[in-house]
Amino acid sequence: MPITIQPIEPDRPIEFGAEVLGADLSRPQTQAEVAAIEAGMDRFAVLVFRDQRIDDDQQMAFSRNFGPLETASGDIMQGAARRLGNEVNDISNLDRDGRLRARDDRARLFGLGNMLWHSDSSFKATPSKYSLLSARIIPDHGGNTEFADMRAAWDTLDPALQTQARDLVCEHSQLYSRGSLGFSDFTAEEQARFAPVPQRLVRRHAVTGRLSLFLASHAGAIQGWPMPEARMLLRDLTEIATERRFVHVHHWRQWDAVMWDNRVTMHRARRYPSDQVRDMHRTTIADTGPTLEQPV
Ligand code: OGA
Ligand code: MN
Numbered sequence: 001m002p003i004t005i006q007p008i009e010p011d012r013p014i015e016f017g018a019e020v021l022g023a024d025l026s027r028p029q030t031q032a033e034v035a036a037i038e039a040g041m042d043r044f045a046v047l048v049f050r051d052q053r054i055d056d057d058q059q060m061a062f063s064r065n066f067g068p069l070e071t072a073s074g075d076i077m078q079g080a081a082r083r084l085g086n087e088v089n090d091i092s093n094l095d096r097d098g099r100l101r102a103r104d105d106r107a108r109l110f111g112l113g114n115m116l117w118h119s120d121s122s123f124k125a126t127p128s129k130y131s132l133l134s135a136r137i138i139p140d141h142g143g144n145t146e147f148a149d150m151r152a153a154w155d156t157l158d159p160a161l162q163t164q165a166r167d168l169v170c171e172h173s174q175l176y177s178r179g180s181l182g183f184s185d186f187t188a189e190e191q192a193r194f195a196p197v198p199q200r201l202v203r204r205h206a207v208t209g210r211l212s213l214f215l216a217s218h219a220g221a222i223q224g225w226p227m228p229e230a231r232m233l234l235r236d237l238t239e240i241a242t243e244r245r246f247v248h249v250h251h252w253r254q255w256d257a258v259m260w261d262n263r264v265t266m267h268r269a270r271r272y273p274s275d276q277v278r279d280m281h282r283t284t285i286a287d288t289g290p291t292l293e294q295p296v
Helices: 031-044 056-066 106-115 150-156 159-165 174-179 188-193 227-241
Strands: 004-007 018-021 046-049 089-092 128-137 145-149 169-172 197-200 202-204 211-213 219-222 247-250 257-261 265-269 279-286
Touching (some): 018 031, 031 046, 031 257, 056 128, 056 279, 106 265, 150 211, 150 227, 174 219, 219 227, 257 265
Parallel strands (some): 018 046
Antiparallel strands (some): 004 018, 089 279, 128 257, 128 279, 145 265, 169 197, 169 219, 202 211
């Protein structure tokens, strides 16, 4: 069956979020299938694949069609403490033995940072191109994921603000995002691993040529700007970029797989009951290089 791609909310003024029909992520993809999915990503930025019963090996193999995988070096759990392999981000509330994490569990508290608007791995020198999130176990309510279209947000900024923003360089770090929630007991090793990296505030998409904001709760400073002024501009832009008219809400079903373009979107997890298991596995495809090396 050939792949078809249908907008999820066809009556909206922005093209954002589509469902892919006829794809089977568990098996090798043809070149034509990969090209169709990439074209869908370029247009809709968020693609939903329903009923994909995949394991981590299949998820990694599918993801590699779109570029090299990142290692999960941004996770707080490293080495022997990890529940999943080194190329799979553990987006769950489970410990290594598959038990629910306690309320005061450090990894759980760190993971709450996913409820802040962000773009995956914007805190890495080379950030992420795509993420693919597979829903293995979901709670009986809550736990939606929201996506914001930063191309549409850019398009609606007034020209004076566009001019002001266009050449700015931000500093991104998980120390900033987690710090904004009061999570600050980082070890010396973590402080070094999470040292801020520079990222352009405005990017041009490599294929479509569209401009977009590149924001995340990881952004905590603007080069050359006084801190409060920088934080205030970032807050203002984030408020605009996450207006409901730019947001698509995904309501998970078990075995959904959702892929998004981190270069042009932000996303956040929503609250769910803390006594229920939510087990999501994420593979992350690296971009081609630091944003400062990409022309605007
Ligand atoms: C992620 C993430 C949101 C969610 O996987 O990168 O932010 O709803 N997930 O779990
Ligand atoms: Mn994320």
